[in-house]
Amino acid sequence: MLLVRAFDLLPTEAVPLFTGLSAGRPHAEGADSPVVTDLADLVGAIHRDSFFARVDGTSMTGAGIYPGDVVVVDFRREARSGDVVVAVVDGQTTLKRYVERGTNGETRRVLLPEGEGEDPILLGRAAEAELLGVVTWTLKPHRSGRP
Secondary structure, three states, X not given: OOEEEXXXXXXXXXXXXXXXXXXXXXXXXXXXXXXXXXXXXXXXXOOOOEEEEEOOOOOOHHHOXXXXXXXXXXXXXXXXXXXXXXXEEOOEEEEEEEEEEEEOOEEEEEEXXXXXXXXXXXXXXXXXXXXXXXXXXXXXOOOOOOO
């Protein structure tokens, strides 16, 4: 998995952020006036432990994460049940939904795919498993090729 430090790539100057853009029926007002914000702050890449990673594979399409998307990963954030995480299982890096399930007074930790063709990974049964970071944002292309 190729990781690029987000902090080093995001512009440090403020950018305009328009709010109130309708994704439903158009309304007369349009978007509100811009609020100036720092892009690094917006995507949570405000420290040197945030990285970009390009997604390869389809196991998270049910979560809206597709091949070619770029995820922002925070390696300082502790994973909570329901988070999408980057994990290393048996030496291989993967992107999955982290879930804690309680059964019979026992908490089981599971990495769940949200696409077809993969089985859940029960943590503890894998020879080696480590949660590396939490996905805070997904950046996706809406136009192929360069501008």
